[in-house]
Amino acid sequence: MTRDKNKKKPPAVQQEKLNPRELNTEENKHSNHPLLDTASAEIKKYLHDLIEEFKDVLLIQVRQDIKKLIKEMTSPAQENTDGRTEEIRKEREASEEEFKHNLEYMKQIQREYQETQNSIEYWQNALTETKDNLLKLEERFRAYERERKSLLKITRNQKEAILKLEDDKKIHNLRIKNVSEEAGTSKNEIQKIFTEILKQNFPRIAKRNDIQIKEAYRTPATYNQNRSTPRHIIIEIPEIHQKNRILKAARERMQVTYNGKSIKITADLSTQTLKSRREWGEIFQVLKEKNMQPKFIYPSKLSLKINEEIRYFQDKEELWEFVATNPTLQRALKDITEKERKRYQDYSYSGREASVNGADHGMRE
Structure with missing residues (x-):
């Protein structure tokens, strides 16, 4: 080093060489000796100059050593930091990817939710419309039911009126069943048959002799040879109360006969x-x-x-x-x-x- 070449040599001290022990003894004895003071000052000055000369060199060396030490100490940490940074970057990218995926999924859920809401609203409207239609149908059905009952009532009344017209034509008639054809078929013969029936079964009515006969005939008018039973006899009595009296007596008697054979007397309906x-x-x-x-x-x-x-x-x-x-x-x-x-x-x-x-x-x- 240039500085080493230019080092100043310490000044020679013109003194006698002393044995250290002696020096110590002398120092103890003559501590204030002028030569010793001069040598000490020179040495101090030399040391001071030497320290000043090497101060910068030492500082540079120390700095270099510190940097080297720091580099040696931070190098593994740097490598670890770089690895961790890469790991963090990958984690961040994975997190971002997952976030994007979750965001897309949430958007899909939101779309499905909106579609579901729209579907619910549609079916609610459809249900409301269906309920309205059902109410209308129920009202129509009630109207139909009222109309049906009205029509049935009208039909029933018309049927009853027609039947009444038919029955009114026969309201004065008595119908006698099971009287043989041989007993008689003409009006006079049938009147005699009816009179005999009254005498045999209802003597009280026969004694009153107030039964008037307007018509007496067999029905149907033409006799069918293939018919297994005799034709019925129709007796028309002008007074309805007389006809009803005979019917009541027949019901009370339970069994009516003609010449020992059972017959039946009913209203002609x-x-x-x-x-x-x-x-x-x-x-x-x-x-x-x-x-x-x-x-x-x-x-x-x-x-x-x-x-x-x-x-x-x-x-x-x-x-x-x-x-x-x-x-x-x-x-x-x-x-x-x-x-x-x-x-x-x-x-x-x-x-x-x-x-x-x-x-x-x-x-x-």
């Missing part, structure tokens, strides 16, 4: 009225067994006594409608066969269907 009465047969019998006093009101109405009240029914439909609301009748008619109920239900349904179709046609018109 139309074919439809007889059919209507026959349809009441099983129900009539059950009501009679239950002591409800069933009776036929001319021409084919059924009357019965229930809860001390007399009720009248034009047909079975009217009766079943009342039965549905009356527990007493429900118990009384519980033994009616399912066949009877089904026949009524089929009739009721077909009548309802026909009336509804007619009402629908009428409304369209």
Whole structure:
């Protein structure tokens, strides 16, 4: 080093060489000797200059050593930091990718939620519309039902009126069954037969001798040789109360005969009225067994006594409608066969269907 070449040599000290022990002894003895003071000052000055000279060199060397030490110490940390940074970068990229995926998924969920909301709103509107349509249909059905009942009532009334016209023509007539053809077929012969029947079965009525006969004939007018039973006899009596008195006496007697053979005396009713009465047969019998006093009101109405009240029914439909609301009748008619109920239900349904179709046609018109 240049500095080493230019090092100043320490000044020579003109002194005697002393033994250290002696020096120490001398120093102890002569501590304030002038030569020692001069040498000490020179040495201090030399050391000071030497320190100043090497100060910068030492500082540079120290700095270099510190940098080297720092580099050696920070190099592994740097490598670790770089590795961690790369790891963090990858984690960040993975997090960003996952975030994007979750964001897209959330957007998809949001779209599906919106679609679901729209679907719910659509079906709510459809349900509301359906309810409105059902209400309208119910109202139409009620209108049809009212119209059906009205039409059935009109039909029933018309049917009753027609039957009444037919039966009114026969309201004065008595019908006598099972009298042989050999007994007589002419009007006079038939009048004699009727008079004899009264004498044999109803002597009180015969004694009064007030029964007037307007017409007497067999029906049908022409005799069929293939017919297995004799034709019926029709007796027309102008006074209805006289006819009813004979019918009542016949019901009370239970068995009426002519010349020892059983015959039957009934009111002369139309074919439809007889059919209507026959349809009441099983129900009539059950009501009679239950002591409800069933009776036929001319021409084919059924009357019965229930809860001390007399009720009248034009047909079975009217009766079943009342039965549905009356527990007493429900118990009384519980033994009616399912066949009877089904026949009524089929009739009721077909009548309802026909009336509804007619009402629908009428409304369209």
